[in-house]
Amino acid sequence: MNLIVAIKLVPDLVEELKINEEGNFLDLESLRLRVNEFDEHALEQAILLKERGAGRVIVIALDGEGVEDALFTAAAKGADQVIKLTGNTMPLVSNHTLARWLAPVIKSLQPSLVLTGVQAHNDLDGPLGPLLAEYLDLPYVGYVAKATMKDGEVEIRKEYPGGLAAEMEIDLPAVLGIQAAEQPPRYIAFSRIRQAMKTVQLEERQIPDPFIEEPIAIARLFQPEIGERAEIISGDVDEIAARLVDIFTDLDLL
Amino acid sequence: MKQEIFVLIEHLQGRVTDISYLMLAAARGITEKLDGNVVALLLGHNQRALANDLAADRILYFDHPDLAHFTPGAYQRVIGSLIEENKPRLALFGDTSIGVEVAGPLSARLNLPLVSYCKSLQVENNAIKFTSQICGGKLMAEGELPSPTALVTMIPGAYKAEQGRSVTPGVVVQASVPQLDKHPVRFLQYIEPETGDVDITKEALLISVGRGIQSQDNLEIIQELADALGGVVCASRPVVDQGWLPATRLVGKSGKRVKPKVYLALGISGATEHVEAITDSEVIIAVNTDPLAPIFNLAKYGATVDLLDLVPALTEAVKQATVKA
Amino acid sequence: MAVNPVTQRPTFNEIFYTSLQKLPDGERVRACLQCGTCSGVCPFGYLMDYPPSKMIAALRAGMFDRVMKTDKVWMCVSCYACTNSCPAQIPLTAGLMTRTKEELLLAGNVPVELQDALENTQRYGNPMGESPRKRAAWARGIEPSVKIMSQINRPIDVLWFVGDYASFHPRVQLSSRALARIFNLLGVDFGILGHEENSDGDSQRLAGERGLFELLVDKNSKAFQKYQFNQIVTADPHAFNALKNEYPKLGVNYPVQHYTQYLSAKLDLLRPLLRHEIKARITYHDPCYLGRANGIYQPPRQLLQAIPGVELVEMPHSAVNSLCCGGGGGGMWLEGYQWEQAHARLSEWRVREAVAIGADILAVACTYEIPRFEDAVKMVQKASRLVIRDISELLLESIGE
Numbered sequence: 001m002n003l004i005v006a007i008k009l010v011p012d013l014v015e016e017l018k019i020n021e022e023g024n025f026l027d028l029e030s031l032r033l034r035v036n037e038f039d040e041h042a043l044e045q046a047i048l049l050k051e052r053g054a055g056r057v058i059v060i061a062l063d064g065e066g067v068e069d070a071l072f073t074a075a076a077k078g079a080d081q082v083i084k085l086t087g088n089t090m091p092l093v094s095n096h097t098l099a100r101w102l103a104p105v106i107k108s109l110q111p112s113l114v115l116t117g118v119q120a121h122n123d124l125d126g127p128l129g130p131l132l133a134e135y136l137d138l139p140y141v142g143y144v145a146k147a148t149m150k151d152g153e154v155e156i157r158k159e160y161p162g163g164l165a166a167e168m169e170i171d172l173p174a175v176l177g178i179q180a181a182e183q184p185p186r187y188i189a190f191s192r193i194r195q196a197m198k199t200v201q202l203e204e205r206q207i208p209d210p211f212i213e214e215p216i217a218i219a220r221l222f223q224p225e226i227g228e229r230a231e232i233i234s235g236d237v238d239e240i241a242a243r244l245v246d247i248f249t250d251l252d253l254l
Numbered sequence: 255m256k257q258e259i260f261v262l263i264e265h266l267q268g269r270v271t272d273i274s275y276l277m278l279a280a281a282r283g284i285t286e287k288l289d290g291n292v293v294a295l296l297l298g299h300n301q302r303a304l305a306n307d308l309a310a311d312r313i314l315y316f317d318h319p320d321l322a323h324f325t326p327g328a329y330q331r332v333i334g335s336l337i338e339e340n341k342p343r344l345a346l347f348g349d350t351s352i353g354v355e356v357a358g359p360l361s362a363r364l365n366l367p368l369v370s371y372c373k374s375l376q377v378e379n380n381a382i383k384f385t386s387q388i389c390g391g392k393l394m395a396e397g398e399l400p401s402p403t404a405l406v407t408m409i410p411g412a413y414k415a416e417q418g419r420s421v422t423p424g425v426v427v428q429a430s431v432p433q434l435d436k437h438p439v440r441f442l443q444y445i446e447p448e449t450g451d452v453d454i455t456k457e458a459l460l461i462s463v464g465r466g467i468q469s470q471d472n473l474e475i476i477q478e479l480a481d482a483l484g485g486v487v488c489a490s491r492p493v494v495d496q497g498w499l500p501a502t503r504l505v506g507k508s509g510k511r512v513k514p515k516v517y518l519a520l521g522i523s524g525a526t527e528h529v530e531a532i533t534d535s536e537v538i539i540a541v542n543t544d545p546l547a548p549i550f551n552l553a554k555y556g557a558t559v560d561l562l563d564l565v566p567a568l569t570e571a572v573k574q575a576t577v578k579a
Numbered sequence: 580m581a582v583n584p585v586t587q588r589p590t591f592n593e594i595f596y597t598s599l600q601k602l603p604d605g606e607r608v609r610a611c612l613q614c615g616t617c618s619g620v621c622p623f624g625y626l627m628d629y630p631p632s633k634m635i636a637a638l639r640a641g642m643f644d645r646v647m648k649t650d651k652v653w654m655c656v657s658c659y660a661c662t663n664s665c666p667a668q669i670p671l672t673a674g675l676m677t678r679t680k681e682e683l684l685l686a687g688n689v690p691v692e693l694q695d696a697l698e699n700t701q702r703y704g705n706p707m708g709e710s711p712r713k714r715a716a717w718a719r720g721i722e723p724s725v726k727i728m729s730q731i732n733r734p735i736d737v738l739w740f741v742g743d744y745a746s747f748h749p750r751v752q753l754s755s756r757a758l759a760r761i762f763n764l765l766g767v768d769f770g771i772l773g774h775e776e777n778s779d780g781d782s783q784r785l786a787g788e789r790g791l792f793e794l795l796v797d798k799n800s801k802a803f804q805k806y807q808f809n810q811i812v813t814a815d816p817h818a819f820n821a822l823k824n825e826y827p828k829l830g831v832n833y834p835v836q837h838y839t840q841y842l843s844a845k846l847d848l849l850r851p852l853l854r855h856e857i858k859a860r861i862t863y864h865d866p867c868y869l870g871r872a873n874g875i876y877q878p879p880r881q882l883l884q885a886i887p888g889v890e891l892v893e894m895p896h897s898a899v900n901s902l903c904c905g906g907g908g909g910g911m912w913l914e915g916y917q918w919e920q921a922h923a924r925l926s927e928w929r930v931r932e933a934v935a936i937g938a939d940i941l942a943v944a945c946t947y948e949i950p951r952f953e954d955a956v957k958m959v960q961k962a963s964r965l966v967i968r969d970i971s972e973l974l975l976e977s978i979g980e
Contacts, residue, residue: 216368
């Protein structure tokens with residue numbers, strides 16, 4: 001069985017986010033990308049399923065800064081095949097567009113299960129998973145925290161607020177939006193990644209139809225106003241502690 | 255021509271979720287300025303009573319055994335055909351485990367634009383504007399919602415649940431349910447949350463820890479602070495995922511929504527999935543070494559020192575203050 | 580050695596033993612007397628299921644896979660106490676302990692905190708996960724300004740390799756600023772790499788990430804090659820150790836000094852500037868990577884003794900017997916794990932020694948140490964008066980700038 005993992009590169013929030021001159025998008029020059037954290041969980045879940053005998057893991061990602069590192073890391077973790085989707089002129093596209101690009105390629109891989117992160121922080125037009133599922137004409141369930149393969153089906157645990165969860169079963173093939181893998185994404189020694197860089201063949205596939213879905217027009221992109229921010233208490237820890245004790249006292253906590 | 259704003263009402267275990275009321279409030283804010291109607295969509299089985307406090311002009315109630323529990327297939331079918339027939343101006347969904355699974359697929363299926371992470375909606379020059387919070391709360395995006403029909407998934411933060419509740423709810427109309435075919439996704443059963451632990455949704459003082467705690471071992475000093483203050487320790491997702499605290503202490507989108515008097519956020523950056531669950535707190539105090547952490551947008555007070563340095567000092571100061579009292 | 584009787588394929592034990600002997604001086608492991616001194620002198624030896632001598636015993640008995648199943652090897656802070664005391668001069672720290680950690684890492688047996696530090700190093704070039712573009716932010720506002728190599732177009736005398744903690748940790752940044760001002764006052768022609776500098780990688784290497792270390796050497800070497808300078812000076816003994824002993828093995832060879840060596844050679848110029856008295860009992864903590872690992876004991880003491888008013892006293896564990904602060908070999912990133920196992924912090928031991936000899940100031944010369952000892956001071960009851968200062972901070976105080 002083929003377990004496809006779609007990973008997305010998203011703005012790295014460790015770096016300061018700069019806005020372009022027009023004020024309606026991120027400044028691409030200073031932008032740094034990293035793999036969406038939830039996609040790392042999706043990959044981990046796929047590898048776990050593979051380790052339990054479910055099949056082969058194929059990882060696919062759109063070309064962008066760091067995509068090869070990400071794919072070789074996936075290979076080092078156990079992915080059997082890694083594919084880079086090329087032909088895009090921008091590193092960031094809307095999820096509708098990305099889903100349209102990915103769908104035919106993923107379909108050609110004859111997926112039994114497609115896994116992707118339940119969301120990414122830059123999903124202005126909704127997360128990738130549901131859109132991808134629709135273009136693949138497959139069912140989608142998100143907020144998945146556990147998955148067990150059964151004959152022709154996958155049984156999943158879907159998370160709701162408040163600690164509630166639901167068990168659902170889904171006929172394969174299907175798409176899952178992973179909230180958390182059953183264990184945190186594993187560590188992989190860098191020497192193994194380097195090994196993968198030397199031995200693993202990174203496949204390239206062209207975007208079949210470069211049609212770009214009209215993205216949601218952003219009139220203004222900005223950082224939340226400083227005026228709304230907290231009153232920062234200054235001083236050393238003892239001074240801060242003293243001020244906090246005053247605040248707690250004023251709030252009748254002490 | 256009256257513009258209709260659909261709101262998908264979410265409910266779990268016999269209760270309508272807070273986000274549903276928030277969306278009704280957001281919808282009302284729009285229809286007051288534009289000539290419009292707020293239409294609440296309630297799907298269930300023998301659950302008509304859930305409509306009793308929904309502040310909407312009209313409530314369409316769909317009753318069917320297959321709608322007793324949320325399944326994506328049935329909900330998409332009902333809402334999808336409703337949107338196709340009625341072509342509302344907007345359809346609002348929660349940015350949740352339920353809402354996203356309806357809005358997302360329908361956006362692709364019906365070729366309708368979708369805006370996510372939406373915190374608030376405003377009317378400006380007869381156009382409807384959205385304000386969305388993205389990139390972990392570090393960025394706000396504003397724009398116009400495309401015509402004629404747009405789908406929106408919403409997050410809490412700009413509206414209060416009370417604004418969406420009403421003692422005189424809208425007219426409830428029992429609507430006909432379209433044919434619900436067998437669907438590849440089937441609901442089996444619920445897994446109840448663990449009980450026996452303290453209920454953080456009822457606590458007045460919460461001391462919450464995030465990634466900044468760095469290791470399970472550091473929870474000791476947090477517990478000492480909580481003990482000194484008479485509060486309860488809770489956490490954001492990374493801490494619970496590691497197993498350092500049980501899921502009953504999880505505050506966030508897939509955890510609990512809390513409304514304490516004081517929420518002390520230690521080493522928490524303020525990512526959307528977490529802060530949407532704390533917007534009902536009276537006072538938020540945040541400690542994070544990153545002065546640009548989004549949590550400071552929500553907090554009333556803050557400090558940019560390392561929590562591992564501050565907490566022991568604070569515990570000491572609290573103990574001394576308590577002794578004096 | 581145990582040989583698998585059925586298939587004749589080498590066992591993990593054999594492969595490991597062979598690879599160990601291929602390391603520099605590695606064959607000395609065969610001369611182990613099983614005297615147990617290493618395990619005895621190891622600060623956390625009492626907690627390990629297999630302290631160094633038992634590891635070698637297990638290796639000889641073909642039972643090394645048992646060692647691999649425990650996680651107590653992560654208690655090792657690479658302090659060199661064992662290596663230093665071994666009568667057969669086996670490279671225990673750099674050889675046995677590091678190789679074992681490498682294998683644990685390959686097997687995925689890694690405490691989470693360490694995982695984060697290593698992943699951050701790979702992605703951002705520093706274990707804290709800070710943006711590399713902010714690496715020179717500590718130097719802002721110093722006059723004359725600290726030169727960043729990519730912005731000046733000429734050769735300089737001294738390339739100052741600042742290091743991770745000295746660049747990013749708020750407390751340690753103060754000692755970096757002090758040193759920058761001392762360099763300025765002495766007219767040193769120096770520059771820093773800023774965002775082109777990556778972690779030296781020594782602690783990551785000793786924590787078992789050989790591959791990551793080689794990546795960092797490659798990146799730093801590319802940065803070095805862009806510029807012309809006569810020597811490297813660093814305040815970070817871990818960086819010093821790497822640049823002096825490990826980088827050359829990979830073909831990256833530059834003259835390097837620790838700042839205490841550099842400044843003590845310039846004492847004639849420095850001494851007249853040390854005008855103000857610091858009337859205090861000061862004790863100096865020998866960092867493992869300056870002292871035991873590289874034999875540098877006098878220059879830091881010379882600098883301290885040059886400050887008027889200073890009464891320099893020695894702790895019982897000084898010079899070659901110095902007590903590790905617990906930060907090496909990945910220890911900086913195993914705080915939680917080590918506390919869980921030991922419920923004792925090496926840094927607190929050290930602070931207690933300083934307090935016991937009546938020191939007012941504990942002087943340090945390693946960028947890991949200031950935050951570790953200041954944390955320890957908060958936890959040790961009678962230590963509240965003890966002040967932790969880097970030698971550079973004390974020198975600047977005496978200069979009075």
